[in-house]
Amino acid sequence: MNATLVTGIGELITADGPAGDPEAELGVRRDAAIIFSNNTIDWIGDAAHTPPADHRIDCEGRTVIPGFVDSHTHLVYAGDRSAEFAARMTGVPYDGGGIATTVAATRVADDDTLRRLLAARVQEARSQGTTTLEIKSGYGLDVDTEARILRLAREVTDETTYLGAHVIPPEFRDSRAEYVALVTGDMLRACAPQARWIDVFCEPNSPHAFDGDEARTVLLAGIEEGLLPRVHGNQLGPGPGVQLAVELRAASVDHCTFLRPADVDALASTDDTIATLLPGVEFSTRSPYPDARALLDAGVQIALASDCNPGTCNSTSMPLMIALAVREMGLTPAEALLAATKGAAKALRRSDIGIIRVGGRADLTVLDAPSYLHLAYRPGVPIARALG
Numbered sequence: 001m002n003a004t005l006v007t008g009i010g011e012l013i014t015a016d017g018p019a020g021d022p023e024a025e026l027g028v029r030r031d032a033a034i035i036f037s038n039n040t041i042d043w044i045g046d047a048a049h050t051p052p053a054d055h056r057i058d059c060e061g062r063t064v065i066p067g068f069v070d071s072h073t074h075l076v077y078a079g080d081r082s083a084e085f086a087a088r089m090t091g092v093p094y095d096g097g098g099i100a101t102t103v104a105a106t107r108v109a110d111d112d113t114l115r116r117l118l119a120a121r122v123q124e125a126r127s128q129g130t131t132t133l134e135i136k137s138g139y140g141l142d143v144d145t146e147a148r149i150l151r152l153a154r155e156v157t158d159e160t161t162y163l164g165a166h167v168i169p170p171e172f173r174d175s176r177a178e179y180v181a182l183v184t185g186d187m188l189r190a191c192a193p194q195a196r197w198i199d200v201f202c203e204p205n206s207p208h209a210f211d212g213d214e215a216r217t218v219l220l221a222g223i224e225e226g227l228l229p230r231v232h233g234n235q236l237g238p239g240p241g242v243q244l245a246v247e248l249r250a251a252s253v254d255h256c257t258f259l260r261p262a263d264v265d266a267l268a269s270t271d272d273t274i275a276t277l278l279p280g281v282e283f284s285t286r287s288p289y290p291d292a293r294a295l296l297d298a299g300v301q302i303a304l305a306s307d308c309n310p311g312t313c314n315s316t317s318m319p320l321m322i323a324l325a326v327r328e329m330g331l332t333p334a335e336a337l338l339a340a341t342k343g344a345a346k347a348l349r350r351s352d353i354g355i356i357r358v359g360g361r362a363d364l365t366v367l368d369a370p371s372y373l374h375l376a377y378r379p380g381v382p383i384a385r386a387l388g
């Protein structure tokens with residue numbers, strides 16, 4: 001059977017409590033233990049009366065939570081844009097133009113280089129408690145490199161996203177329609193076999209990104225090819241991204257930084273589309289933070305993700321995202337932890353992760369702390385690590 005007993009748990013957060021009150025939904029259990037085998041949870045019960053197991057992990061009073069689900073990352077890339085960040089801190093606004101810098105560096109990086117860079121970022125994320133990563137393409141913007149990025153991403157996760165519609169590459173600046181035709185034609189056919197999702201940077205406030213009509217064309221082509229839609233929306237200003245995501249029943253619309261009341265209403269009207277908030281981006285671009293309270297008060301389901309990428313948020317740290325969500329967006333620690341686990345799992349249409357329940361994946365994260373509150377109470381210190 002090769003079963004492992006996890007015991008000595010000071011506070012167990014299952015995220016499997018009744019919906020409604022976040023504190024109750026956390027499903028906090030004390031004096032509980034877990035048994036898992038083949039990465040599946042077999043048993044959760046009283047630590048004083050545990051079934052037999054082959055191995056034993058003593059948490060020595062630490063807190064155990066569901067492994068973080070990071071449902072929005074751009075981890076396959078080469079190059080560095082720290083100079084762009086420094087310029088932004090002097091007041092230069094972000095408009096997505098710097099993506100071309102990363103595209104140039106990524107196109108000339110070989111597979112071994114990209115694989116090594118990706119492996120280091122995956123390990124960095126796991127060392128901070130992340131157990132599921134979604135990984136997008138989007139730094140190739142030509143058929144071969146986009147397909148290469150997704151092939152490398154698929155080596156480390158099944159949650160891969162085709163983002164050929166990240167920006168219009170320089171060589172197509174004067175022929176946007178031709179690039180949209182490439183993204184929805186040869187590039188889509190080359191990439192779809194290695195992708196579960198299709199995404200688009202839907203942003204009329206950037207000359208580099210895609211307007212509502214272009215974004216719709218891209219997503220409909222991806223759906224036709226069997227991919228599930230996700231959207232980068234309303235990041236730099238009001239725009240059609242949220243409405244388009246809800247209309248096409250996208251699993252998630254991400255950023256949601258600039259929301260009009262009609263956008264909040266649209267998100268509140270559906271169970272299909274999660275509003276994924278990316279506070280590391282506002283932190284790193286000095287944008288205003290999304291009005292998370294308005295979303296929650298309207299009954300909108302939210303997720304938190306890192307959006308780790310070289311341009312707007314170069315951090316894999318989900319604990320940082322939780323601390324920012326509490327400090328800057330007014331979430332309670334319970335709301336933030338649920339958004340970084342169960343909520344982010346919903347943004348991937350998954351129910352076997354982001355939660356600790358029998359039959360679910362044994363993706364467990366240990367906090368070197370007596371309570372989950374320390375994720376926001378002690379920002380910037382390494383208290384979280386994935387078990388195993």
Ligand SMILES: N=CN[C@@H](CCC(=O)O)C(=O)O
Nearest residue numbers: 099201232307309310311312
């Ligand atoms: N806005 C679009 N894409 C990424 C940024 C990519 C980059 O600047 O390299 C984002 O989600 O913020």
Ligand SMILES: [Zn+2]
Nearest residue numbers: 072074232307
């Ligand atoms: Zn992104």
